[in-house]
Amino acid sequence: ICWSVNGGWHRPRVSPYGPITLDPAAAVLHYGQEIFEGIKAYRHADGSVHTFRPDQNARRLQRSARRLALPELPVPYFLQSLRELIAVDGAWVPSGEDQSLYLRPFMFAKEAFLGVRPAHKVAYYLIASPAGPYFPRGIAPVSIWLSEEYARAGKGGTGAAKTGGNYAASLLPQSEAYENECDQVVFLDQDRNVEELGGMNVVFVYKDGTLVTPQSDSILEGITRDSILQLAVDRGHKVEGRAVSFDEWRQGVASGDIVEVFACGTAAVVTPIGLLKGKDFLDEQPSGTLALELRQELTDIQYGRREDKHGWLLRLDA
Numbered sequence: 290i291c292w293s294v295n296g297g298w299h300r301p302r303v304s305p306y307g308p309i310t311l312d313p314a315a316a317v318l319h320y321g322q323e324i325f326e327g328i329k330a331y332r333h334a335d336g337s338v339h340t341f342r343p344d345q346n347a348r349r350l351q352r353s354a355r356r357l358a359l360p361e362l363p364v365p366y367f368l369q370s371l372r373e374l375i376a377v378d379g380a381w382v383p384s385g386e387d388q389s390l391y392l393r394p395f396m397f398a399k400e401a402f403l404g405v406r407p408a409h410k411v412a413y414y415l416i417a418s419p420a421g422p423y424f425p426r427g428i429a430p431v432s433i434w435l436s437e438e439y440a441r442a443g444k445g446g447t448g449a450a451k452t453g454g455n456y457a458a459s460l461l462p463q464s465e466a467y468e469n470e471c472d473q474v475v476f477l478d479q480d481r482n483v484e485e486l487g488g489m490n491v492v493f494v495y496k497d498g499t500l501v502t503p504q505s506d507s508i509l510e511g512i513t514r515d516s517i518l519q520l521a522v523d524r525g526h527k528v529e530g531r532a533v534s535f536d537e538w539r540q541g542v543a544s545g546d547i548v549e550v551f552a553c554g555t556a557a558v559v560t561p562i563g564l565l566k567g568k569d570f571l572d573e574q575p576s577g578t579l580a581l582e583l584r585q586e587l588t589d590i591q592y593g594r595r596e597d598k599h600g601w602l603l604r605l606d607a
């Protein structure tokens with residue numbers, strides 16, 4: 290769908306997958322004016338196709354749009370794009386454990402000009418790709434590298450938006466993580482509070498059963514995290530969103546106050562963190578069963594194996 294120079298979204302068009310033609314002066318290529326979402330479609334045992342909390346992705350895309358000076362796509366248009374893609378490409382939704390169709394909605398500034406200002410001509414696209422487990426080792430605990438030198442986002446920056454610039458900033462630290470034999474990188478803010486991983490939120494489980502997750506305006510508000518915390522509340526756990534300093538993390542693990550640390554996101558679902566590594570330390574992380582139990586509960590809902598008490602699923606193929 291395109292947003293024209295005069296404003297207003299045009300009729301959507303479904304076309305075969307292929308290259309996009311862009312003017313070399315298209316604003317997105319120079320100023321990074323673009324946003325995206327990540328969402329999955331799941332095939333249930335009866336063959337039907339469902340997605341999980343798509344209204345939340347639609348609203349987050351609107352929040353990202355506001356921050357990036359892009360026009361907001363109305364929620365019904367977002368949902369319609371998911372349905373239309375499934376109507377054409379529904380056969381691509383795989384079945385089986387951890388299998389899904391990953392849906393990637395994105396919007397970018399198409400207008401060609403060289404000055405720095407918000408573009409008036411914008412395109413919204415949706416593409417999809419079948420997806421399996423995110424980490425090659427399945428749900429084995431992941432190792433995390435502390436990025437000391439680099440930040441992903443700053444106060445007042447674009448950290449809470451899902452925009453390419455944040456990911457561009459995370460590529461070099463992510464390479465550093467690989468060089469140090471870690472799977473993922475964790476970012477701190479300027480006050481050394483924990484932010485998030487390159488593509489996942491972090492949750493700490495305290496020994497009194499409280500789940501604590503960093504809250505700040507420089508991290509992405511994960512939909513998986515919100516859902517996992519809701520499932521934990523349903524089980525009687527307390528949850529807190531607040532600043533968590535890096536020292537609190539290390540000391541909490543050392544003293545036994547923190548009994549589990551896990552990461553969560555649409556792609557990896559819920560993954561325990563097994564190791565935290567920095568330039569001059571290596572902390573083993575405590576392991577427990579809560580993360581894996583919550584993961585099971587969440588995936589059971591997503592794949593239609595457990596009652597969807599919160600009304601989180603939306604059927605796409607009917």
Ligand code: PMP
Nearest residue numbers: 488489490509511512513554555
């Ligand atoms: N943080 C970042 C930086 C991410 O890219 C993602 C994945 N979208 C998340 C957190 C988790 O968000 P969600 O649970 O909505 O996928």
